[in-house]
Amino acid sequence: MLLDGINHVALISGDVDKLGSFYREVFEAEVGPTTPHGDDGGETMTVIRIGPHTELNVFTIEGNDQADRQTPMWGRGRLDHLGLQAASRDAFETIRGRLVEHGASDGAVNDFGGVLSMFFRDPDGLEGEVLIPTG
Template identity: 30%
Template sequence: MASAAPGPTTKESTMAFPGIQHVAVTVSDLERSTRWYAALFDAEPVLDEDEEGGRFHHTVFALDGGQLFGLHTHQGRESGDTFDEERTGLDHVGFAVGSVEELHDWVRRLDDLGVAHGEVKSAGYGTGVSFRDPDGIALELFVGAG
């Protein structure tokens, strides 16, 4: 049996852990994904450039609440693998919505955009709907339980 990696100690912390400022996903076709996310977010990217060291290109969208969502390509070094939430790494990205009514508005928007999605599902911790981007990356619109 493998031993677990050391975790944080239980000593009292004097500062709160920061919230998520940005998420970046690697895509196979930057142009296609930029169009898809621009339609989903109803916004144009705020940044579209090669990273200083030339290791990757990023296109970044600004979301409400100050978060950024980035699309990355790695100058042809992408693995070419399809997304699989069962592989170690990213499982999905969840976007917060304010109410169940707003969630249903988003479902209608996904329908208008022609984006396939699952059914709205509720659990004790909240309600959400899952869908995928052009690379199959799992996304979710979610409202937490009150």
């Protein structure tokens, strides 16, 4: 397989401190610092590390009430995006070529310091991201 699991799931929270405490206390997760995200100053991101290479990327966004929408199962909408963990650097490059070939990505690679990342859209329009650690 070219993938080695889920790298991260991106979600919106109304109270990242409460969420972080829950995952730390129940699952012994590592809760990273909350940092500014986006260009308008009303958005933050907090990484909650829940496994060796699996995170929750938790966003707070001023004026966004999506975290308050708690509807019955199958009525909750889709996730913002999935981050998939490539099994190796070679696998990352193979996936990159295939995504471009399928018209799902322009092949641009982002260097986020600790990881390389590329975004794609699946046939349903869901955004995905493939990541590989740089170290």
